[in-house]
Amino acid sequence: MVSFLGHLGFRETFNSTLTFTIMLIAVSQFNFGFDQQGFNTTQAMSAFAKHYGWLNPKTKEYYLESWWLSLFTGLPYIGFGIGIILGSMVSNRWGRRMCMFTMSVWSLIATTIIMTANNRDHLLAGRILAYIYIGMELAVVPIFQSEITPEKARGFIVGTYQLSLGVGGLVVNGIARATGDLNSPAAFRIIYGLFYLVPATVACGIWFVPESPRWLAMKGCQEEALASLTRFRKNKFSETEINDEMAKINYGITREVEKGTFMEMFQNKQTTKRTLVVIFTNFFLQTTGSLFASVYGAYFTKQLAFINPFTITVSNSALQIVACILAMLMVDKLGRRNVIFIGGSIQTAGLFVMGGLGLVTNPNVAIKSAIVAMMVVMTFGFTIGWAPVSHIISAEVPSMRLRDITYRTASIVNIATQFAVTFSMPYLLNAPYAALGSKVGLIFGSMCISSLVFVFFCVPECKGRKLEDIDLLFESKVPLRHFGRVRIDDALRERYVKPVDQGNDEDVSKAGMAVQVEHSA
Structure with a gap:
């Protein structure tokens, strides 16, 4: 294990200040996982449905209407979008630390509203406001991490964003499983509030880094x-x-000549290429099935009516943490592209099997068990591939001056996609609408295949590169698929052409810049 971790260079490059800063930033991310998985769990609580739902006169059971679930899971992304814009602007103008301080203070306000919510409109309003914090967090955390971490471990450290989400989800799912439905939504809101006080620690500590x-x-x-x-x-x-x-x-x-305006992201072929890579990375992140499990997993499992949904959510959260750690260990050794291919292949297989099982009429317990198992497999693959690596790509690919505006634009695409998927999911899953159930796996599986094609042709390999060297490779017009095979030397920085071995790499030599091609075994 020590030799496997040696490529990250922790002992040689991480001093106490850098380590403390990374840990403090990671703490701020727990709440996104706690919120997303917490309300995923909440939807499956009988007490929650009784308190906020409607009584079915025929079955004498309480239920949550599809239209309200759409609003409850979709509207918070309005706050998410506002948070992305505000966070990016604050981060760009007043600094990364100021953005983290501001979002932490805001989260305390939103938490108070959620903790005092007595009706579902009040709760929904509080959740929208809470997502402003989460949007600001997404706008600053991966960028801050990528800018302070040595290139050897940059992928590992930016991957902690997804790891912290998993830890937050495991905590809330574990509480729900241990307490047996929490008995009342009020109990959940109190626990939610206590965990959302974590940003107060960040607000105080951020000025010491x-x-x-x-x-x-x-x-x-x-x-x-x-x-x-x-x-x-x-x-x-x-x-x-x-x-x-x-x-x-x-x-x-x-x-760089960019000034950081929106139109300059598309001012020439290279900046346009960088912008589109980040935008489509965020698009595929949200269209490959992850939201089905993270937002509606417990609710869907409860509908199958054969197993405690909280048992599945706890197991799923624990497995996500394992998968994320594996991804963090692999991403700086195997590369961004290879890790996505590994995780994406697992994810695709799980989705297609789940979708195929959904075609069975009146499934028995064995079929239902297999459907839930495939949902877990799909989540495992997503957490190895797209989940952590998308944030790494989004932080690495934009140029320095355009990093904030590019990340902001791609994140808005991310949010719009999340809203569209989460808002439409209840209508896809439930009767009397599409009532697809697990057959949605066929839709998301097709998107997974498209995402892997995109990665093969369009995602550059940036492992082990300084952020400034990534800029050089784009300026050199090196084809995206050849990024991982180019060695940069001082001659390249002086724009001196010195091809070492053209071989089959004619596209690389056409760059007209000094590159040295490293042929992998």
């Missing part, structure tokens, strides 16, 4: 940027190495 040196350099604060980078690298890197990294950051910033 350095600001992103890349953000400071972009704002022209050279002395502050060097001081910040020194704090993140002290005792692990020599003064010469720190100054060299700072010089590369400044070189990358001064070389």
Whole structure:
């Protein structure tokens, strides 16, 4: 295990300041998983349906209407979108730390509203406001992490975003399973509120960590940027190495001509290519079936009426944590593309089998068990592939000056897609509408295949690259599929053409820049 982790270089590159900062940022992410999985669990609670639902006069059972479930799961993404825009603007103008402080304070306000909600309209309003926090979090966390982490471990660290979501989900699902339905929605709201006080820790602690040196350099604060980078690298890197990294950051910033406006994301072929890679990455993240399990998993399992849904959600959350850790360990060793292919293949297989089983009329317990098992398999594959790697790609691919605006735009696409999927899901699952049930796996499975085709042709391999070197590869017009095979040297930075071995890499040599092609075995 030690040799397998050696490629991440933790001992050689992570000092106490960097480690504390990474851990503090990770703490702020627990609440997204707690919220998403918490309300997934809530929908399956009998007490929740009784308190907020309607009584069926024929069956004498309480139920939640499809239209209200659509609103309950879909409308919070309005707050998500607002949070993305606000978080990106605050992060870009006033810094990563200010964004994290602001979102943490806001979460305390939203939590209070949720904890005091006595009716479902009140609860829905509080959840919309809470998602402003989650949107701000998504806007800043992966970017902040990518800007302060050495390139060897960048994929691993940005992957903690998904790991923290899994931990938050496991906590709330474990509570629901241990307490047996929590007895009342009020009990859940209290627990929800207690866990949402976690951001108070972030709000207090964030001022004790350095600001992103890349953000400071972009704002022209050279002395502050060097001081910040020194704090993140002290005792692990020599003064010469720190100054060299700072010089590369400044070189990358001064070389770019973008000013960070929306239209400049599409000003030429290379910036357009980078923008579209990030946008479609966020689109496929949400259209490959993950929301079916994360938002409606417990509710769907309860409808099958053969197993305790909380048992499945706890098992699923625990398995997600294992899968995410595996992905974090693999992504800097095998590469972003390969990890998505591994996870995406598992995900696709699970979805198609689940969808095929849904074609069986009047399924018995064995069929229902297999459907639930395939939902778990699908989630496992998603958590290995798309879940953590999408955030890494979104943080790495945009250029420095366009990183905030590109990430903001792609995140809005992400949110719009989430809204469309979650809002339509009750109508796809339930009668008297489409009533597809697990047959939705056939729809999402087809999207999974499309996503893998996209990755093969369009997603560049950026493992082990400095963010500034990724900029060079795009400027060199290296084909996206060849990013992982190009070695950068000083000659490339001086725009000197020196092909080492063209072989079958004619597309690479056509870049007209200094590249050295490394042929993998």
